[in-house]
Amino acid sequence: MNLLPKNTKEFASTEYWEQFFRKRGERSFEWYGGYLELCGVLHKYIKPKDKVLVVGCGNSELSERLYDAGCQNLSNIDVSEVVIRQMSERNASRRPIMTFQLMDVTQTTFSDSHFQAVLDKGTLDAILTDTEARTLETVHKMFSEIGRVLQCGGRYVCVSLAQAHVLETLVRQFSQGGWMVRVHQISEGSNKESGSKFPMPVFVFVMTKVRQVPGFPQVLEMMSDEEGVKPVRCKSPEELMEAVKERQRYALLKTRLNQNQSSQEVSLDLCDGDTDKSRYTFYVVDSPTIRLAHSNHFAIFIIPHGRETEWLFGSEKGRKQLAGSVGFRRLIIVALHRDQQYDGMEAIQAELSAKVLELAPPGLPDNQQVPFLSAGADIGIRTVQYRGKSQLSGEYVVEDVKGDGTSYFRRLIFLSNQNVVQSEARLLPTSGQKKKKKDKKKMTQQNPSEGSTPLTQRVIDKSYLCCEHHKAMISGLSLLANKGLLPENPISVLVIGLGGGSLSLFIHDYFLGSRVEAVEIDLSVLDVACQWFGFSQDERMAVHIEDGLVHINNLAEKGVPGYDVVMFDVDSKDSSVGMSCPPPAFVERGFLQNVRKILKDDGIFILNLVCRDPVLRNQVVKVLHEDFPLIYAQKIEEEVNEILFCRPILEKKLSASELIESAKNMEKHLRKPGVLWDPSYNLADMLKSVKIV
Template sequence: MLPRSARDFGSAQYWERFFQQRGPRAFEWYGGYLELCAALHKYVRPRDKVLVVGCGNSELSEQMYDVGYQDIVNVDISEVVINQMRERNAHRRPKMSYLQMDMLQMDFQDGQFQVVLDKGTLDAILVDEEEATLERVDRMFAEISRVLQVGGRYLCISLAQAHVVKKAVGCFSREGWMVRIHQVSGGEDGAAKRKFVLPVFVYVMTKFKKIPGSVLQILEICTEEQDKPVRVESTEQLVEAVKERQLYALLRSQLNKNPSASHVSLDLCGADTGKPRYTLHVVDSPSVKASRNNHFAIFIIPQGRETEWLFGTEAGRKQLAASASFRRLITVALHRDQHYEGMEGIQAELSGKVMELAPPGLPSQQQVPFLSVGGDIGVRTIQHRDTSAMSGEYLIEDVKGDNMCYFRRLIFLSNRNVVQSEARLLSSAAP
């Protein structure tokens, strides 16, 4: 039932054939109510009048109705699916309506709804960036804007391809709307049911009155592990933030499908600064014989020692993983100019994120050890920082090495993982 080309997703004839062949079985784009309810409940109030565009035969409206959202109007271009849904809901959900209608030219009054809900419809229409496609999307957005009250929300559930995010965010932010993108926290079960690994996002576009001459844009992203949204300065930054989440999901999928895949590394950035805080390297050792307690461990590299061969090279990390006798070891390097609250603070901060990178088949309730050298996070003290006309920014730092030895290093930040020069520090002689 797949179309011959992606453009057929915008064709009424294609959807008539699709729903005739599929019959009454629900077809869910991008997950069901349980995966989406956290975002929906945050932005849709039970008393809101809700318009669902491109409803198809999804059960989402029905499930929302059953938990108290009863003022729902559903529209779709397919007469077949509208007749199916009317018959299915006529007696069980009498207050909910289904209307055959082209959402590019709707019959509703201006400002009739508090919420417009779109699950996959924008993605189905915006399949490319051809002029005709973009014109259709502009008409769709214009109609959504027209039927929404000021203060109303357009909730668009999407896979957030870069061209889709850029178009949607750009159009609404230019009109003075507040734009926030939520990553849906569907959990592993939800991801398995969707049969694809890319995360689902919800664009929340809140309609404000456009102020003539104003250039203020309110753009935010809220990832699944964050309680508060993070403000960004431009559409390009928002697109990049979404792309990072997608690449992370692909990386996790790669690790799950092929635990002995090539060496993987990533930076974890601070939510408040956006600057790298930890660098993680995932090292698998398939040759290590599996036992109950050697599936997975985390190794915290003491500050200042990340450039040593054992921690700073792929070969060294492989040797470290093999000697530690864990089938998967994640090494964690701590960054300069970041404050850390000791080993316990680091463990608390990293526990949730590193468990997302656990190997498949890790026993439930398995205790995952945090390892280090000497039991502490090391010492790194920056003594001087300056800029050279020839080599750029540099710094001089003191670090603690093995056996309580201290070293003074020169580091050029253009190549921060290389020690330019190093001298061992000796205690001053007694008089």
């Protein structure tokens, strides 16, 4: 038998409910959960001695169960004559004090301030089916009547699904003077008593009527569903509504995850309830192709501090690979946030155990222990060394982190894009530093994972290039001469984009005949590079604080080619474009003509291109070819970056073996005895898959 209306407007129709209860008979119908789901909240606001008005009672057992629990002074009203007769007959002998009356909630016959509580389970949702003027007028009458019959200090307790228009109307109305508003989340999914199922969570809104006192603060609170946790005080109605919507989004996400496993990754943030700041980021990765065994349903992987930007943890492809390698059907990968205190792996496990089980896959055996995994024995180390704010790029931090093994790194992170490392430098122990054994032992006992040299006593490793695309750009310098560029050869280099300065510093320190000019639009970035990344200027290194577009256009006006190398390593702030590096204006024809003008005929233009749109990428290459007839391209493995080496004259095209030999020759001269060199890469490898485009 189909008891659902044809459209939602029928919910506000008296005729619909008459027909509904005739068909339903005396069997109770529990909207949004029964007594067992709701009693924990209801008994906080409805006391045994309270006079309670239940509006739109229907044939729910809720009033009967409240009566049996000691709340007997109950007046029930409904617009359905059928249901009022049924409920009166059902309760006449067993619950004589409780009454049932045929009455419209918008026009009751009760006296002013007669009740301590008004209970509404689904009635507002049934009336407020749309936002038409007539509907809103009816709802306004309902709210006015509830306010009239409630005593000061009385509570309007409204159980609702909080659909968007209902939420907006309810919160706007009662966030005005004279009311305090609290919101509880009750349940998600099906309730045990009625078997009814909703994909959205159920909320209980508690509006407490108070005397209007000048200066009395607005009280809007989102209550926690955990015992002993303080409610979140919201600053505005908008903030409270957003808190409710966030609970709804989370419920939908869980419903989606519980329905089936899919190949699409799901992510969400968990916030600290006291500060409302993000504390964890969850990435839920399913691997449906993994053969299911009793013990490999579900696991949690904790990313150590500071390693969330690594490809394996910071990219969707990397996380998919990680999930497949650990061999679980569902893996939740957890990133830890800066500015949050964590007391070790055991404390994190205790904090997350209940929350991650909410995201467990369907079919997880009862009482199965969920393993917590990580990339190391501890949760890593992250130390924020400096905070600042750029007028151009917003807030940023300089932080030191422990990498894989015993390595430490310093990073510049713009908080508007926290998962991207703007600049990174490797930290080395101060040379010649000797520590007393006693001091070393003492420090190791205090923090054995931090090693024997404090971060404050470490120096920048200027041989280290953090980015694979920086290594490829350096390798491209071997294209300047068929036999490879010798470090002593005089070359003039223009680098657009400074960052922490590692690329410019490497050229300055290892190509001793070089004269480097860097252009950086953000003065704050230069300050950070000098203070925290070991950057400095001298007679061979100069920085221009200027827009790179303006700087090159001004140089082109002078008309004298002056540079052997021009490098672009600048990102775009416009995320709506399919190309994140460089900004589109840097690859327009007119500007590229000016790049060609300032470049010597035997020079090279090196471009870091990050473009996810293949059509746009091909357009960029086509425009480049109009001024640079010979272009070599090196794709960076496991990254979107592609390095384009652009020559302004059509010369002999070098084969891959010739390019690799040229890079080997250049590196042989760069790696000198007594000069620090990063052994983790060699320049020839960076050109092993170079192609002509």
